[in-house]
Amino acid sequence: MIDGAESGGGVALVEHPMDPRALAGPMHRHSREDEYSYVLEGRVGADLGGEIVYGKPGDLIFKPRGQWHTFWNAGDEPARILEIISPAGFEKFFDQITDLAATGRLDPPTMVSLAAEYGAEVDFESLPGLVAKHNLVFMDGPPPER
Template identity: 55%
Template sequence: MDTATGPHVLRAGEGDVTGEPELLDRYLLESAASSGRVALVEHVLGPKALAAPVHRHSREDEYSFVLAGTLGVIEEGIEITATAGDLVSKPRGRWHTFWNAGDDELRVLEIIVPGGIEALFRRLAEPGGEYSPETLPSLAAEYGAGVDFEATMPLVERHGLVV
């Protein structure tokens, strides 16, 4: 980000958006704009939407700041919920996922340190980018991540989540 010309403001409603209505990602700050130091992505999830299968990253820590709604999180087998104003830490190397645990829209500011894995979010949202349990593990591995579908399905069934 070039600050030589003054402050940069990304206005409400601006920023690149990818995904489907039940799971949208708004890219507020990508790693390329911060020399790889950080990325900021706003996730917007419809009711009972699962953000991703249970997964872990080897390179990034994630911090989820709840803007609106109820966030469900499982990390290393422990489930919690968080609401507007709460911050949830998801350190690298730990199995986790998150979902909309409520009946209203969920908005979460995802702070990714260092940035980089937001590029995977973009790839997953590409038109025709249908990924299956057979193809997603190799794509995730390109970004230093792993997925665990066996741990995901009981979570989906327990909470009646939309995948």
């Protein structure tokens, strides 16, 4: 929606549609940016360093830099969030991940390497527990093998 080039690097806005019961990704943390998820539609769950929170349309979920976190569609209907990233830059990671997934070239080592380029860490070992605990799916199937 808005990338860093349009905002002078201060902020990026990215819309994330999520299928029912979909986990957005494994636990991860950023070293460079804060993220705010504004719930537009549906019910969204988030693990914020071990604290589980839920948001409905109009709620804002804050994920500060340095905090392990993930989020998911906690309902049986589609959900959408507006991700506010400050400062901007990490939106390019989402673009690259989307492109790699579309071509079938996204795997855990590639995602970990790419995240590191953006100052982020990814914990793929968190996937089985998240999927089981919250009755979720990740990438249209079971968690990837490490």
